[in-house]
Amino acid sequence: MSKPKLTALPATLFLVGLGLSLHYGNAWWRLPSYTEEDIAASVELNLAMDLQRGHATTPGGDRGELAALRGQLDQELRAEIKRERREVMQAFAGGIGALILSVAQMYWLRRRK
Numbered sequence: 001m002s003k004p005k006l007t008a009l010p011a012t013l014f015l016v017g018l019g020l021s022l023h024y025g026n027a028w029w030r031l032p033s034y035t036e037e038d039i040a041a042s043v044e045l046n047l048a049m050d051l052q053r054g055h056a057t058t059p060g061g062d063r064g065e066l067a068a069l070r071g072q073l074d075q076e077l078r079a080e081i082k083r084e085r086r087e088v089m090q091a092f093a094g095g096i097g098a099l100i101l102s103v104a105q106m107y108w109l110r111r112r113k
Contacts, residue, residue: 010105017098024092031085039081043073 047070 010102013098014102017095017102020095021092021099024088024095028088028092039077042077043070046073
């Protein structure tokens with residue numbers, strides 16, 4: 001009894017890899033690039049919103065507390081930007097990996113014949 005041939009698997013993997021790499025390549029291309037001024041403005045906006053909601057100290061509070069909160073918000077914002085970029089790049093790399101594996105599998109199947 002002969003083994004079943006999985007000739008549709010490389011083609012399917014190729015299409016999935018192509019779709020993933022195109023989708024996440026476009027997402028990577030469209031990721032915004034933030035300047036230091038953009039980040040500073042966002043930190044100040046988030047700080048003002050936190051103070052308004054009452055989640056942080058009052059504006060008349062200690063300047064050290066405000067500086068610490070400002071630094072914490074800056075770190076959180078930069079970490080979120082890095083996380084978003086990393087996720088898109090990993091998904092794009094997964095699509096490229098699927099493309100490479102499918103092409104290698106197709107080559108191997110053609111060579112065996």
